[in-house]
Amino acid sequence: MSTYSLAIHGGAGTITRNSLTAEKEQHYRDALLEALVAGESILKSGGSALDAVMQAVMSLEDCPLFNAGRGSVFTATGQHEMDASIMRGDTLDAGAVAGVKGIKNPVVLARAVMEQSEHVMLSGLGAETFAKETGITFESEKYFYTEQRFQQLQEAIRGGKVQLDHTLSENKKFGTVGAVAKDQQGNLAAATSTGGMTNKKFNRIGDSPIIGAGTYANNKTCAVSCTGHGEFFIRAVVAYDISCLMEYKGLSLKKPAELWFGINW
Numbered sequence: 343m344s345t346y347s348l349a350i351h352g353g354a355g356t357i358t359r360n361s362l363t364a365e366k367e368q369h370y371r372d373a374l375l376e377a378l379v380a381g382e383s384i385l386k387s388g389g390s391a392l393d394a395v396m397q398a399v400m401s402l403e404d405c406p407l408f409n410a411g412r413g414s415v416f417t418a419t420g421q422h423e424m425d426a427s428i429m430r431g432d433t434l435d436a437g438a439v440a441g442v443k444g445i446k447n448p449v450v451l452a453r454a455v456m457e458q459s460e461h462v463m464l465s466g467l468g469a470e471t472f473a474k475e476t477g478i479t480f481e482s483e484k485y486f487y488t489e490q491r492f493q494q495l496q497e498a499i500r501g502g503k504v505q506l507d508h509t510l511s512e513n514k515k516f517g518t519v520g521a522v523a524k525d526q527q528g529n530l531a532a533a534t535s536t537g538g539m540t541n542k543k544f545n546r547i548g549d550s551p552i553i554g555a556g557t558y559a560n561n562k563t564c565a566v567s568c569t570g571h572g573e574f575f576i577r578a579v580v581a582y583d584i585s586c587l588m589e590y591k592g593l594s595l596k597k598p599a600e601l602w603f604g605i606n607w
């Protein structure tokens with residue numbers, strides 16, 4: 343029997359029990375389940391890992407609870423600049439967008455870059471021009487506004503901090519999102535999407551759109567979607583390093599994951 347697998351994430355960090363009501367926890371669980379179902383329905387019916395990771399990430403981008411798409415955090419100038427990428431493990435084709443504004447689903451634009459341009463990464467205004475030319479859906483500033491995010495920005499400004507997904511006073515977390523999958527044909531794919539860091543300045547770009555740092559997929563090894571403070575993932579080229587440890591050192595996924603993330607299966 344052919345098998346498939348799918349894993350998703352809604353960001354790094356810990357939400358402490360006392361900062362989460364039962365109702366809020368249920369919202370998170372429902373949103374994560376919805377994303378899993380969106381991806382799994384594709385894999386179950388023999389669809390591709392690429393479609394599955396895109397659908398799962400789109401579902402999370404549409405949910406204001408997570409720091410991607412609709413729920414993206416505010417920049418220092420009160421805007422939303424989003425990063426996303428997607429990669430297929432069979433061909434090593436990849437697409438990415440950085441610092442884009444007004445795009446409903448940045449992961450869809452990243453896939454369009456991969457499939458409809460001769461490039462891997464587009465940024466800012468150029469990426470938005472490409473989005474218009476390829477019929478990608480835009481949304482108004484209002485769509486991306488949430489009071490909670492706005493308050494996070496005020497708090498980050500007061501604290502003089504550039505803040506990843508958390509408020510300063512509470513351990514609230516609203517994370518970068520991502521998905522990895524293996525389809526019934528044995529192909530892998532990975533996708534990541536984020537609004538980056540609250541109060542970020544100067545068109546700061548994180549690891550999420552950087553192939554090899556925040557996202558990587560290779561049928562020979564694994565599929566990786568990272569979440570956390572992007573600068574560290576960029577310096578260490580984490581996603582590619584995990585794949586390299588498997589490919590060149592012959593390690594199973596367990597060991598590199600333990601090394602990088604302290605994940606102990």
Ligand code: GLY
Pocket residue numbers: 518536537538539547548549550556568569570571572573
């Ligand atoms: N890992 C998300 C970011 O640093 O932007």
